[in-house]
Amino acid sequence: MSNKDKDEVLDDTQDQNQDVTSTENDDNFEAAEELTIEEQLHEDLAKEKDKFMRLFAEFENYKRRTSKERIDLFKTASQDVIVAMLPILDDFERALLHIEEDKEAEEMRKGVLLIYNKLLNTLNQKGLQVIELSAGDTFDADVHEAITQIPAPEEGLKGKIVDVVEKGYKLGEKIIRYPKVVIGK
Structure with missing residues (x-):
């Protein structure tokens, strides 16, 4: 075999080796590409699942x-x-306070009291509640409306409710009218 023939055989062998190497590289690239695509799909799936869970929680x-x-x-x-x-x-x-003072209006007091109780019961059935207060209770600015301050008649009434001028009412848990009170200073 001549040198020329040997060179041709070597060239053919190198070409075949390059083809094999190229094929192996292509296979590796395709495998890496498939792995990357698979990873990308898993990542996309995780993102979409997270979006779905957030949307579901928001809807709930x-x-x-x-x-x-x-x-x-x-x-x-x-x-x-x-x-x-x-x-x-x-x-x-x-009216009931005024009628109680008049002894001659006993029958009228009974009729007014009957109507008053009927109205009060109807409003109570609809959820109206009286905010119960009395003199000596602690003043709370969130629940009471102070209309004035007066010198406390007793030392123990300083900063406390001295008199209730107007009743307060709640409808359910909501205060619809704050009680108007006088507090001692």
């Missing part, structure tokens, strides 16, 4: 919030009517 919170708002709305739906009725309730209480 929305349902819970709207349900609570609806219940609160039903509880206080009649608030405007009840607030409008409170001055009438106050007038009944003033």
